[in-house]
Amino acid sequence: MRPPFEIGAETVRSGTRCLIDIPIARLSNHTPVSLPIHVIHGRRTGPTLFISAAIHGDEILGVEIIRRLLNTKGLDALKGTLLCVPIVNAFGFLAQTRYLPDRRDLNRVFPGSPSGSLAGQLAYLFLNEVVARCDLGIDLHTGAINRSNLPQVRADFSNPDLKRIAAAFAAPVILQSTARDGSLRHAAYELDVDVVIYEAGEALRLDEISVRAGVRGILQVMHELGMLGPKFAKSSKTRSVFAGSSQWVRAPEGGLFRAFKTLGDSIAEDDVIGVVTNPYEGGDTDVRSVFDGVIIGRTNISVVNRADALFNIASVRGPDSAQGQIERISCELERDHAFDEDEIA
Numbered sequence: 001m002r003p004p005f006e007i008g009a010e011t012v013r014s015g016t017r018c019l020i021d022i023p024i025a026r027l028s029n030h031t032p033v034s035l036p037i038h039v040i041h042g043r044r045t046g047p048t049l050f051i052s053a054a055i056h057g058d059e060i061l062g063v064e065i066i067r068r069l070l071n072t073k074g075l076d077a078l079k080g081t082l083l084c085v086p087i088v089n090a091f092g093f094l095a096q097t098r099y100l101p102d103r104r105d106l107n108r109v110f111p112g113s114p115s116g117s118l119a120g121q122l123a124y125l126f127l128n129e130v131v132a133r134c135d136l137g138i139d140l141h142t143g144a145i146n147r148s149n150l151p152q153v154r155a156d157f158s159n160p161d162l163k164r165i166a167a168a169f170a171a172p173v174i175l176q177s178t179a180r181d182g183s184l185r186h187a188a189y190e191l192d193v194d195v196v197i198y199e200a201g202e203a204l205r206l207d208e209i210s211v212r213a214g215v216r217g218i219l220q221v222m223h224e225l226g227m228l229g230p231k232f233a234k235s236s237k238t239r240s241v242f243a244g245s246s247q248w249v250r251a252p253e254g255g256l257f258r259a260f261k262t263l264g265d266s267i268a269e270d271d272v273i274g275v276v277t278n279p280y281e282g283g284d285t286d287v288r289s290v291f292d293g294v295i296i297g298r299t300n301i302s303v304v305n306r307a308d309a310l311f312n313i314a315s316v317r318g319p320d321s322a323q324g325q326i327e328r329i330s331c332e333l334e335r336d337h338a339f340d341e342d343e344i345a
Contacts (some may be wrong), residue, residue, distance in 0.1 A: 005041040005081055008129060015043040017075075022121060022129055024090070033091065037124060038070055038084040046080025050130050051087070051142040052216060053106050055184060057099070058203040065214035070140050074217065074232025076296040082227070083130055089122070089203025096204060098144070108188035123187075129270015134142050134227065136165065137195040138218055139184055142210075143202045143297060147309070150296045150326070151200035151213040153240075162194050168224035169217035170236035171198065172264070172326040173296050174316060175243045196221075212333045234336060236280065238329050241322040243314035247297060251276055251304040253285045258302070261311070264326045265295050266319035273311060276304060287311075292319050294326065 002014035014238045018041075021034040050117040051069065053062025069075075075082065087093045091100045099105055104119035112123030132139060145150040154177035155166040166174045177197070179186035187197045198217065200210035216234055223233035251257065259274040267273055269287040274287040285309055297312030304310065316322045 002041070002042055002045060005039060007037065007039060007083075007133065008089065010039075012039045013042045014041050016041060017064075022125065024125065025118065031201045033121075034169065035085065035088070035090070035129070037130060037235075038066075038082075038086075040075055040078055040082040040084075042078035042080050042082075044079040044226075046078070046085070046227050047135040048081040048133060049222065049225065049227065050083040050085065050134045050137040050177070051140065052088050052126075052130070052137065052184075054087040054089055054093050055139065055202070056105070056141065057089040057094070057134075058096055058145060059098070059140070059142040059202045059205060059327075060093070060141045060289055061206060061210055062198075062214070063087060063093075064211050065140055068211065068215045069218055072193065072215075072232065074219070074228050077229065078227055080293070081229045082222075082310065083134065085126070085130060088126055091118075098203070101202050108182040110182055110184050110188055111190070111238060121182075123215070127184070127187055127191075131184070131193055131195075132191050134193055134220075136190060137184075137193060138169075138221065139195055139197050141197060141199045141216060142205075143199070145203045146300045148202045148263060148298055148338075149312075151198070152296055152314075153217070154199060156199040157242075159194065162196060165194070165221055165224065166196055167240060168221050170220055170238075170240055170329070171200075171213055171217055172240060172329045173243055174240045175246055175296070175314060189214070209330060209333050212336060213329075216333070216336065236329060236332060238325055238332065240329070241294065241314075241316055241325050243293070243296070243316045246293075246312050246314045247290055248309040249273070249287060249311045250314060251288055251306055251308045251310055252287065253304045255279060255285070256302055257287075257299070257304045257310060261295055263295055263298060264323060264330070266293070266323035267295065267313065268292050268319065291315055294319055294322050
């Protein structure tokens with residue numbers, strides 16, 4: 001038998017699972033708030049992996065991904081230890097907002113401080129109680145309110161282990177992305193813990209394809225790490241599209257925005273991908289692509305101001321071929337019933 005896993009004030013025996021509540025603070029009405037952590041401590045030795053969601057409180061897609069993941073039958077045969085935190089920022093989740101009550105962005109204050117702001121204390125608690133105990137993490141995010149992201153994994157390709165893990169996830173797009181100061185990913189790197197980011201969908205909304213891509217990707221990563229056998233990881237038949245960078249195309253003028261392209265579409269440099277119409281003068285101002293690529297993010301708002309972000313374009317080789325790869329992966333996810341409700345324990 002493996003030694004037990006200790007977290008907070010609790011001890012989890014091997015071959016068991018447990019929900020641990022670590023106190024954070026009290027709301028202004030004296031209601032206690034905690035950090036609930038699902039711990040699955042396998043009977044056999046293996047890596048320790050954390051999955052986190054709702055660091056931004058309105059990004060609820062990852063909450064559903066973790067719910068489905070925890071109900072997957074294969075976890076009974078887990079090698080290693082899995083820590084799942086469906087809601088890191090409970091304050092923002094309850095208020096349906098990205099931020100904490102002190103208006104801070106939790107993903108900009110890591111590593112935090114035990115005596116700092118509320119955001120800083122929560123960041124410190126999560127980093128030291130969860131992240132520091134792990135070998136790898138997958139942090140789940142979405143686009144902002146009224147902004148959608150194509151399912152994508154973000155990782156620093158200069159780290160070959162991260163590139164391998166990102167490829168195993170097999171999201172439609174894998175984007176080169178370095179960690180920014182104050183982020184969970186940067187703080188984890190300082191602790192020698194690798195973290196990849198999964199981005200998909202829109203804040204405060206559930207999107208079935210994005211949920212399926214997230215669950216499937218996590219299980220494939222767990223198989224790559226040796227935590228699960230191939231029976232429980234349904235691999236993709238299509239390789240992900242690798243993108244070296246991305247850039248937002250912004251509104252040239254204020255007015256009513258009409259998009260001619262959508263997520264996953266290929267575009268060429270200087271293509272007209274939408275127009276902005278002045279409601280009083282009636283003329284159209286073209287929105288043009290800045291380079292060849294595929295669309296991995298877009299606004300869902302039709303009333304825009306000058307310089308508002310409209311399309312996020314990923315720079316890829318052979319955009320038309322990349323669009324085909326993205327479409328094939330999306331079709332796989334639509335046909336894949338492995339993680340539907342009737343297939344989950």
